[in-house]
Amino acid sequence: MSANPHLSRRGLLGMTAAVPLALALGGGTAHAADSAYAMVYFTESTKLGDGTDYGLHLAVSPDGLDWTPLNQNNPLVTPTAGALGLRDPFLMRKQDGTFVVLATDLKGTDWNYNSQYIHVWDSADLRTFTGYRRLKLHDMATHSWAPEAFWDAGRRQYAVIYSSVNSSGHNVIMVNYTTDFVTASAPQVFFDPGYDVIDGDMAVGVNGYNYLYFKKNQTLVGARSTTLNPGSFTEFSTGVAHGGTEAPTLVKSLTSGTWWLWGDTYTPNGVFCAWQSTGLASGTWTALDQRTYTQPVNSKHCGIAAITAAEYDNLLAKWGAPAWNRLKSYNHPSRYVRHSNYLGRIDAYPVEPYKDSLWTLVPGLADSSGVSFRSVNYPTRYLRHYDYALRLDANDGTSVFAADATFHRTAGLADASWSSFRSHNHPTRYIRHADYALRIDPVSTTTERQDATFRVGY
Structure with a gap:
């Protein structure tokens, strides 16, 4: 099933009766009609001045590479609790076909700010965002960075993964389970290879494997497992980087067997880089020619999900393309x-x-x-x-x-x-x-x- 052209960035998991004519994905549900992509991100200029905004931004693309920022590259919504700002937004289509947005509760670059919560919004169509709340993940005196989620069919729950420092003394990938993104189970360690790791991103159910990409030192590295059990993932891939690189985002092409891996560089600051692979099993990536892709201006740490042609058109109609080029x-x-x-x-x-x-x-x-x-x-x-x-x-x-x-x-x-x-x-x-x-x-x-x-x- 992994060769199906209508995959979102999280990969196939299996069929679900709850969503007719759809495929259940690691990060949610992709409709068979999916033909475009939506990206969430925040903006940060290199000097943290004009062009910096820690609200939720949205862009669309017909091919997953060439992006049109919406609402003049201004935020659609901004958190009203916690740090009053966000980083590292993540977008997922849920099993019922609607969307959920998760984000780090942090405004700016105060890395000493520790929040046990993450920001959450619901959205039926990405034209309105409702039910804003913060989801508590733990009671530890540490952060909850870069939250993402995937559907765990065996548990019939969503797994929320994020980076925190636990008793090991270094960052690990933690996991909590939830059915509604309102309350969550107690945290568990999902991935601890014995060294500092942050920014976990999943592709689930690809030819019998589940893939976890993350930041190790200044590179993007992959681990894999035949199960979704905490502690079951083993590092296997060749690392990729362009300077200092973080925030891996796996994206499956809707028209071919190609996978893309987006990375967010901080040396040099603010540049998205992209690599491609003909299959995740190889663990190897080739850098894409920068002619083939763009990023929304000042965009940082994106999350990408597949959408339908109607959703793409409706988002452009609602928010508008920029008045500038x-x-x-x-x-x-x-x-x-x-x-x-x-x-x-x-x-x-x-x-x-x-x-x-x-x-x-x-x-x-x-x-x-x-x-x-x-x-x-x-x-x-x-x-x-x-x-x-x-x-x-x-x-x-x-x-x-x-x-x-x-x-x-x-x-x-x-x-x-x-x-x-x-x-x-x-x-x-x-x-x-x-x-x-x-x-x-x-x-x-x-x-x-x-x-x-x-x-x-x-």
Whole structure:
């Protein structure tokens, strides 16, 4: 059954009579009609300033790789108890087809704040969030970090796993069992390999195995077991990392046998990285080309679940796509178009201040069939060329400025699924980067075509 294309990120567990035409998953239930994904996350800028918000954020994707943040990348709900903020949100479709959200009770980076509780919301459709409460997990003088859940069919209960320091003196993965996410059983140690581990993420019932990925030192490592019993998992995989990496998230492709492993890096800070594998049994992963995926701006420690096409459409209708865009470089896909000291350039994500990389694409000032790039944080200024270099200038209302700030979007010169931008008043020249600075130049070589190709996204 693990080859079924309609799996959520938690993997198959078995059939359930409670949800017709559906599959019961490790993290909940995936409908046979699932064809898209939803992501929950919080936001944190590298300087903990503008762009940081410890509320619940939501994004959607048709393919699990290219994400559209909803509600202008603003939170949908924020905790009203405990630390009054969250980290590490997790999203799961329950056995009855509705959703539950779990999150760490922590605002900011006060790692000495110890909460025995986690935040919980219910949601029928991810358009409303109800029943907010905190679920108590233990009485220990320690934290309850990165809660996640999966359905344990043998116990007919949900298992809530999370990181805490127990009598061992180091972080272990704990587990409590619940039927309603209102009350829970006493805690047990779920996984203690004898060293510090946090951020457990499960894929259940994949070809006879259950998989647990977690952070070990600065890498993401997997363990597996043929049962879901606490203490039964054994480490087996090759570790992966991009700098210091945490927050593993396993995602099953809805259209192939591919698995993805998302990781959240903190050196460099704030970057999602993704790896892929043709099967979890191998325990090996290959890094994905950054051209193939994006993350919501400033997003941290995500949780991903499969949704239907109708749910995807309804979420976009309810919350809306951003009114702004980001432009990713084709041949430097870790870099985005931004302004710095009023000059146009491409810089590595994350950009500070992040709004320097946000653009409102408006009808061309000189020709409405073209496009002009208006700065989000300097809305009277536009990208325009001057002596062929791109810079951010205030619109002076002249026809010369309008022409300099107007470009015609074409199929990408290096990849037709991306975009290139031809100058309105110098039609043999295109926007391209050279030594990371933006300018308009004639384009003829393979490298120049790549320099002049961008992905317009969020």
